Amino acid sequence: MNPTIKDVAQRAGVSVGTVSRVLAKNKTVNEDIRVKVEATIEAIGYRPNILGRSLRLAKTDIIGLVVPDITNPFFAELAKHVEMLASAEGYSVLLANTHDDPEAEKQQIETLLGRLPAGLILVPVSNSLVDGLVAGTRTVTVDRPLSGHALVAVDNRQGGYLAADHLLSLGHRRLGYISGPGTTEVSSERREGFLRRLEAFRQTHAGDYVAPQIVEGHFDYRSGEELGKRLLMQPAATRPTAIATASDQQAIGLLRAAGDMGVRVPNDLSIVGFDDIPLASLVLPRLTTIRQPIDEMARLALDGVLGSHALEEEYKLQPVLMRRGSCAAPSGS
Amino acid sequence: MNPTIKDVAQRAGVSVGTVSRVLAKNKTVNEDIRVKVEATIEAIGYRPNILGRSLRLAKTDIIGLVVPDITNPFFAELAKHVEMLASAEGYSVLLANTHDDPEAEKQQIETLLGRLPAGLILVPVSNSLVDGLVAGTRTVTVDRPLSGHALVAVDNRQGGYLAADHLLSLGHRRLGYISGPGTTEVSSERREGFLRRLEAFRQTHAGDYVAPQIVEGHFDYRSGEELGKRLLMQPAATRPTAIATASDQQAIGLLRAAGDMGVRVPNDLSIVGFDDIPLASLVLPRLTTIRQPIDEMARLALDGVLGSHALEEEYKLQPVLMRRGSCAAPSGS
């Protein structure tokens, strides 16, 4: 088997306690001995057994990361940043997928907690608190709130607001909105922000105001495509000249629907997405979208989980509008 | 703190050894006692401490998964399947990104090995063997080979062959090929397969044969776009009527380049990708591509790592051509 601290101690002619203190770096240890022990460690290729240490210290160097679906580019991006930052601090990341299933989520979180992680970063799918979640582990939720826990998220209302504002200022009046599942807070906040801006517009331009057409589905490509078709299937006179979506995936699905139906973007239809996933700037046309500063979110989440200070309740970040090629003034104007 | 096995033993009036045997399920234990112990466990909410167990057993329930970039849809898909299968077997997945950097890879693998994983699933970026990697942990590489280790991969030559075959049979003669980095085996195999089919064609249709135009870059979107532009910038008379790529990301980049330059797909240009990432069937037009059976690859990799049988050297899977909308007969015909 691998050499243990005992082997090092024996070979270096000191006690295991001393070796341990050498390992701990900051402890006071006689220089000569330190050198000898370090040489021995090098010589026999000793690597501390992390299990022994963790058992003794009753904590691990592991961060649990629970996401609905790692295949979703937004969460993949989150995972990448979390992993980068965590490994820079000597932590490893344990990945779990919930597939948007509350039952699976509960299961996953429970086995994760069983591994005594240093902290948990969670994108929750349900509001059902897992037993012991509150008590035990430092937990930060990302993107979606979970009562009783710190949340790192973008200001979704502001995001929806920006999308509507951009389209209105380009001159669009007949707007469509492709929403995410009505049950999720994220989704309703984005929609709310969108509607709030429209409402403000109505206050000042009552005559010019047109009620938006809203459809609702999932956050994924397919849903964007289907709902997009539904909105675009109308005669040109009533069909929206611009559509905002609750996710870039939806927006890309919508792009596809538009292409299928011969609706040109941005000439006949303007589109603004949400998230700014990497692909957003690679589709044709490049997608105008509301960017979530996901690197910043990862950093805050990890700081929250690893930091020793008390957890804030909410870290709301400001989304920003990325103007690209999928929006233009309506063709009539 | 959490209740320990000692608490259970004490409360149930038995020894810790007995509780342990109850936990082990398959051991012989008196029925009454079993019931009482289980009740006690339930009553005080005892959860075995996994660190104590792992230390004693000198092994963990953790699978290390090392990929170049979790943001790449292909690896995200791999991670999803590995995680699903692993968690069904009671294992958790530790995720590490190497960013295609050999130094980072070495670092990541070393800290991973320090955690004594039950096995390692690795998409290697370099051929430098990590010390102790061979000796210690059951390791399976995926997608790319690493000498001395089991490999799960698609038959890349066959994939390239299929792509060329499809394009030839549609009537294309002036072919282009966008390759991945020449240094990677995966990339050269795909290209090789492509060229082999062309060579066979030349044998039988020497007069009809045109040498393919080959460009080389990275596997990502951007590279596909740039290299695509380079190929398409030629006058229509010499420009390829069909291009195969080494990845779907490249193909999607190429799609974008074509769109930018007013080259219509599939009318003016046929495209066939490689991988069949989820997005492939969602772009417009839907991408004809060489599919890697990634779920199967994940299953084989996990079986290899967890199974007790000796590791095979190679599991080569057969890729399959997915005919979708990005290919058509050349417009002249």
Next chain:
DNA sequence: TTGTCAATATGAAACGTTTCATCATCCCAC
């Protein structure tokens, strides 16, 4: 010389399991 203090090494306990060699019961055959 003795006492004191600082510096630093030591040994053992503790973390929570599993396992193995013992030990206690009980039942049955003779």
Next chain:
DNA sequence: GTGGGATGATGAAACGTTTCATATTGACAA
């Protein structure tokens, strides 16, 4: 009634650390 198997519980050791109380040493002051 005794011997001997089964059956099943027990106690202790072991896994590899860290830490804490204790021991050792040397220097220096009184």
